[in-house]
Amino acid sequence: MTGLPQQMALEGVPRSVTIHEVGPRDGLQNETAVLATATKADLVERLAHAGLTSIEVTAFVRPERVPQLADAEALVAELGRRQLPASVRLSALVPNVEGLSRALGAGLHEVAVFTSATESFAKANLNRSREESLAMIAAVLAEAERSGTAVRGYVSMCFGDPWEGAVQVAEVVSVGRRLVDLGCYELSLGDTIGVATPGHVVAMIEALAEVGVGPERLAVHFHDTYGQALANTLAALQCGVSSVDASAGGLGGCPFAKSATGNLATEDLVFQLEGLGVQTGVHLDELVSTSAWMAEQLGRPSASRVVRAMTKEDAR
Numbered sequence: 001m002t003g004l005p006q007q008m009a010l011e012g013v014p015r016s017v018t019i020h021e022v023g024p025r026d027g028l029q030n031e032t033a034v035l036a037t038a039t040k041a042d043l044v045e046r047l048a049h050a051g052l053t054s055i056e057v058t059a060f061v062r063p064e065r066v067p068q069l070a071d072a073e074a075l076v077a078e079l080g081r082r083q084l085p086a087s088v089r090l091s092a093l094v095p096n097v098e099g100l101s102r103a104l105g106a107g108l109h110e111v112a113v114f115t116s117a118t119e120s121f122a123k124a125n126l127n128r129s130r131e132e133s134l135a136m137i138a139a140v141l142a143e144a145e146r147s148g149t150a151v152r153g154y155v156s157m158c159f160g161d162p163w164e165g166a167v168q169v170a171e172v173v174s175v176g177r178r179l180v181d182l183g184c185y186e187l188s189l190g191d192t193i194g195v196a197t198p199g200h201v202v203a204m205i206e207a208l209a210e211v212g213v214g215p216e217r218l219a220v221h222f223h224d225t226y227g228q229a230l231a232n233t234l235a236a237l238q239c240g241v242s243s244v245d246a247s248a249g250g251l252g253g254c255p256f257a258k259s260a261t262g263n264l265a266t267e268d269l270v271f272q273l274e275g276l277g278v279q280t281g282v283h284l285d286e287l288v289s290t291s292a293w294m295a296e297q298l299g300r301p302s303a304s305r306v307v308r309a310m311t312k313e314d315a316r
């Protein structure tokens with residue numbers, strides 16, 4: 001599709017955006033299929049060669065809790081044997097200090113921690129209160145500082161919770177501020193159930209700025225469950241956010257809805273950013289062919305509109 005999308009800049013949007021690719025972790029963790037380690041390494045390698053520079057590859061969690069990611073050590077070791085561009089930063093999610101030491105032992109230098117904006121999700125997903133979760137994160141950050149490890153912080157359920165419904169902006173601001181105070185270099189605001197709309201996104205970013213967490217410290221993590229992910233992303237960009245999480249091919253689905261549409265698809269994001277004339281460094285064609293290949297591995301079509309549109313065109 002040469003020459004498309006046409007580039008038309010939009011005032012107030014950053015000139016370059018860093019995409020944090022979460023497909024291999026957040027995506028595959030929520031897929032029912034369990035892929036071979038070599039296939040996952042192929043995925044990461046292809047994503048890196050497509051120009052993605054920040055890739056969350058796995059999670060160092062208990063294998064019995066997340067069997068899809070039970071091969072974390074083996075995967076990172078395999079990636080060490082692959083030829084990845086020097087600019088690529090690999091990271092992994094760690095729930096606690098034990099997970100951190102496993103990640104460092106595997107050779108990673110960057111990790112992510114996660115907590116919930118709501119008490120209900122902390123209890124259901126983390127099996128502890130928000131305060132207990134923050135205490136575990138504090139321990140991870142203290143240990144990470146000693147080893148010079150960069151830590152990214154995820155806050156889930158920022159815009160709605162499957163048990164509590166509405167989530168107050170002030171609650172998210174309070175948890176987010178705590179994560180930054182503990183030492184997270186970036187805060188990723190997660191719309192875990194995909195219910196955010198653009199006004200809510202702007203209100204959240206403005207409220208965080210009021211407590212000293214400016215858009216340069218923020219990333220956004222939208223889910224497309226209700227079709228709002230790209231509108232929300234654009235609203236965040238217009239507030240000055242320049243770090244966006246996305247999942248190649250929309251891998252992941254949504255565990256809290258019957259929809260197959262979960263994470264914002266990286267291709268859909270790249271298409272919009274290309275149209276806006278924003279630099280991402282990502283080659284859309286290579287990314288699309290990677291996600292088309294991954295859909296074959298998983299035995300189902302990609303959730304990404306751009307992957308569907310571009311692979312259909314290729315088949316003509």
Ligand code: MG
Binds near residue numbers: 026221223252263
């Ligand atoms: Mg997600």
